[in-house]
Amino acid sequence: MAIKIGDINKLKVKRETNISYILYPLDNIDEEIFLHFNETKTPLKENQIVDAFLYYDNKKRLAATTYLPTVTVSKIGMGKCVDVKFDMGCFMNIGISKDILLSCDDLPKNINGWPKVGEELPLILKTKPNHLVAKIPSKEELRKTVLNKKVKDETEAIICGFTSTGVFAVTRDFEYIYIHKSMLRKKYHIGEIVNVTIVGINEHNEYNGSLIKQKETMMVDDSKMIINYLNEFGTLPLGDKSTPEDINKIFPLSKSAFKRAIGTLYKQRAIEIYDYKIILIKDNN
DSSP: OOTTSSSSEEEEEEOOOOOOOEEEETTTTTTOEEEEGGOOSOOOOOTTTEEEEEEETTOEEEEEEOOOOOOOOOOOOOOOOEEEETEEEEEEEEESSSOOOEEEEOOSGGGGSSSTTTOOOEEEEEEEEEEEEOOOOOOHHHHTSSSOOOTTTTEEEEEEEEETTTEEEEETOOOEEEEEEEGGGSSTTTOOOOEEEEEEEEETTOOEEOOOHHHHHHHHHHHHHHHHHHHHHSSSOOOTOOHHHHHHHHOOHHHHHHHHHHHHHHHOEEEEESSOOOOHHHHHH
């Protein structure tokens, strides 16, 4: 049986050297695989059979570890971003000593959309000549997951990619959720945790989600955002006749959301509204 690089294999201990164990596949004693002493929790004995993950070390040698990863070529799992190199990509920890690269070729061109150090992502491994790479799972790979949520359920998910019409997120159960741009509240980055409301399940048995809260809750949040601006600057250069484009230069709000929010503040007698400016009424601050 051929060994599986990037996956867990059953291997046998052939011998011990000064710095490592030499392992071999059960059906091929002539093939030798390096396992450094640091890559096992307990000493190994000759002829012992172990479960070991196969990867390429920093010298591009085929190597083994008995520390089993969270992600393999056959299993989607979570990896944590531990370093960002803008000319290379994000290095992801998957539970072994070697971090695996999520290439900049698989990330947005704008680095503001990249994962931050400490954030987690669902990943799957792919083999390349003499190295392994991490990939965000495709929609097809995620479709294998059994759906267990219903419309109107809220769930935590991780932003994992962008499309021309929206974004997609993945739950910690590895469920794919498509979110149309009309259902977004701001700009997001890969690795960002969001709370998604399931608004539909399409004909492909995929979730459609929304990141927009109910209007009543949104108005409170939007009103606070406007008040915070006014507390800092006193006057807001927007008003009843401001265009959606002008509003978006300052706030991530549609014109209707903006008008609902300032209407709430006006009813509270917290602001004065003009055609192209809003003033804070300090006595009501």
